Amino acid sequence: MSARVVDEETADLQLDVARRRLATQVAVGNFGLRAGAVSILLALWWAIAAAKIFDPVFVPSPGAVWDRLIETSTVHDGQRGVSGYLLYEHLLTSLRRILIGSVLGVAGGLVLGLLIGLVPVIRTLIAPLITFVRTLPPLAYFSLLIIWFGIDELSKIWLLLIAALPPVAVATADAVSGVHQDYVNAARTLGANRWQVALRIVLPSALPEIMTGVRIAVGVVYTTVVAAETVNGVPGVGGMIRDAQRYNQTDIVVLGLLIIGASGLILDGLLHYAERRLAPWRGKT
Known part of the structure; x- marks a missing residue:
C-alpha cells in the first residue's frame, strides 16, 4: 500500500472523527438551550405563583402540581390515584387510544393519498371530501360518532382515526404528485407495472414528505385525545382532566396537560428519528 493511499485513509478517518465531534457538540448545545428554556419557564411559573398575582385555584404552583403527581401515582388515604386509577x-x-387511532389513520391516509396522487379520477372524487373533513374541528362530529358507535371505545378510536387521516392523505398526495416523472418513465421502460412503480419508485421518493404528514397527524391526534375522552374517558388522561375541571382541581388539570405534552414530545422525537433513518437523503438530493 502506497504512502499516498495511507494518507488519504488517515485524512478520511480524521474527517469522520471531526464530523462526529461536531455533531456531538451541536447535540449538547441544543440540549443545553432546551434545558435552559425549560428552566426559565419553570422559574417564571414559580415566581408568578409565589407572588400570588393570581388565585392558586387559577394558577397552581409547581410544588402543588408535583404533590398531585405523587398523589395520583400512589395509594393515599385509601384512595387509589385519581378517579380510581393510578x-x-x-x-x-x-x-393505547392514540396508537390505535394513529396507526389506522396513517394507514388509511397513505392508501388514499397514493390513490389521489396517482389516479386522476379518484383525485377528482375524493380530494374535496378529504379537504372538507380536514377543516372540521373534531368536536363537530364527535357527537355524531357517539350516536353511531356509542360512548365506549369505538367512538373514540373513530374520532382519532378521522383526525389523523386527512393530514397524511394530503401530504402523501402532494408528495406523490411531486415525484419527478423521469423516475416513473424509467421504471416503466424497464418493465415495472403500475403497482411496482407506486411501491418501489413513487412511495420511497415521497417518503420524506409523507413522514412530515405522519408527524402532523400524530400531533393532531394528541390534541384530539382530550376531546375524545370527555365522554366516558376514565381511565384516560383526558377523562382525568375532565373530572378535575368539574371540581376546580387546576393542579390536576395542569398535571394532565404536562403529561400529555411530555409524552407527545417523546413520541415526536421517535418519529423524527425514524424519519432520519428511513429517509436519510432528505435535504441532500
Missing part, C-alpha cells in the same frame, strides 16, 4: 394507568390508556 396516573400511569390513565396515561397508558390514552396512549
